[in-house]
């Protein structure tokens with residue numbers, strides 16, 4: 162099921178370049194050799210056409226996806242051979258459920274990039290219905306970090 166961007170509209174409206182599509186090992190090599198590796202993690206999305214798109218970590222996921230709905234989103238890190246060493250569903254713009262992993266795996270398989278077979282870290286998101294805070298749920302603590310409202 163595609164995820165729609167739910168973050169702040171001012172971020173969505175900014176004209177960042179879209180993420181780089183990685184459809185093959187050759188795409189990966191061409192992108193990775195020119196990427197900035199001071200931060201080992203990158204922003205990624207899987208767009209509804211099943212393609213992995215990557216961008217510098219400072220990029221918003223919605224920019225990486227060019228404003229489109231996504232099948233998955235988060236952060237990803239590679240070794241120089243193209244093996245995925247870290248991959249998460251951490252995207253406060255799309256709040257993808259950890260169950261979106263098969264879309265990530267399919268996009269990586271299509272590009273010929275080995276992966277760990279699941280997220281290396283997973284996040285669950287919960288919008289507080291009272292104060293609006295977007296909570297990152299850890300350790301099954303389903304209470305709002307700001308106002309203490311029960312989230313589930």
Ligand SMILES: [Zn+2]
Pocket residue numbers: 289290291292293294305306307308309310
């Ligand atoms: Zn709250």
